[in-house]
Amino acid sequence: MPHPWMPQALKADVGDHAPCDPEFPARAIAHITADREADAEAPLDLVPFGNLQGFFTGGGKGRAPHILWDPFTGAFAQFFPATSRSKALSDTAGGTRTNRAGKVVIQIEALFFPHCRVDGKVFARLVDTPCQGWDALHAWVSSWDVPDVWPMGPPTSLSRRTCPDDEWRSRGGWYAHAHVPENDHVDPGSWPAFVSRPPGPLPDEPRFEPFPGASFFRAGRRSPVIAEMHGRLVAEDCDRYTSGTGIDVWGPGDVRSYTAWQRKLGFEGGSADGVPGRFSWDRLAVPGV
Structure with a gap:
């Protein structure tokens, strides 16, 4: 039985679960957050992951997807279980039930907008990012029997191509937000290739x-x-240690290095105090001992 909650994701359950329509095939919907407007001449800094997580658990609950994915760090937050519909699509009453039409309708918002800037580098397309964590995300979605196909073709540009209603109802797989009936968006523009897995x-x-x-x-x-x-802090390029001895003893180097990790996640001020909290700890993925 697949996990309703992605094991690698921070569980940020917003409640208000509702069933999907199992008479339709399983599908996944690809979005980008597109939360800032930038261009090649005027790039803008990426919005911190924590800001978007706070939006989807606060004032944006009514627009929350299943998964928020940071393709730069591999961080995930999950707001609905896979067995529930989420709310990231326009869904007209009496229409095609876009948020529900499938055994599962797993919706993913990649933290990205075109020409975002991260650590001084500008990224024009989602596929230009490191796509950290995509293998784990793809494996989890696939465990819900979502086939590795794009019925409307993989997204290659920010353009609209609406799926006919009969095809939407009959064909499972991956759909861009730009493909979904009743919606007027053009995202995500690109998406990473499916990950080959051994049988x-x-x-x-x-x-x-x-x-x-x-x-x-x-x-x-x-x-x-x-x-x-x-x-793990060293591996994440957050090494602020001055000595390589006593690495199993908590000291000032740990505080400095953990502060660097918190800032990498987007925390500021007193929230980046070098003391681990549950969110930052779960994102660090410390191997079990």
Whole structure:
């Protein structure tokens, strides 16, 4: 049985679950957040992941997808289980039930807009980004029997091509927001290629260290968990350590390095204080000990 909640995603359940229509085939809908308007001459900084997560759990609940995906860091937040409809599509009463028409209708919002700027580099298309985490996302969507096909063709430009109602009802697979009936959007413009997988069952999900609580991280605390955290911070280019010894003991280098990680996730001010919280810890994916 596939997981209703993507194992790699932060569970940010907004409630208001409602069933899909299982008489229709399984499908996935590809969106981009498109939350800023930029162009090649005037690029803009990417909006922090935490801002969009806060929007979809706050004032934007009525527009929330299943998954918010950061293709630059591989971070995920999930707002509805796969077994529920989400709300990211226009869905006219008495129409094609766009948010529900499928065994599942898994909707993904990639944190991206054309000509966004990240660490000084500008990205014109989603496929130009690192697409971190796409393999895990694709595997999870596929576990819900969403076929690796684009009935309207893969998105290659920001243009509208509406799927006929009869085809929408009869063909499963991946659809761009630009393809969905009753909607007027042109996104996502591009999407990463499907990940080839060997035949047979999917491997077990990797086990990550659960958040031990903020009080765990006190000066002098010695633990293999801290050593594993150290390794992950270094791997994420958040190495602010001045010594390579005592990596299993919580100290000032850990605070500096964890602050760098929090800032990389988009936290600012007192929210980037170097003390792990559940959200940032889950995103760091510290291997289990």
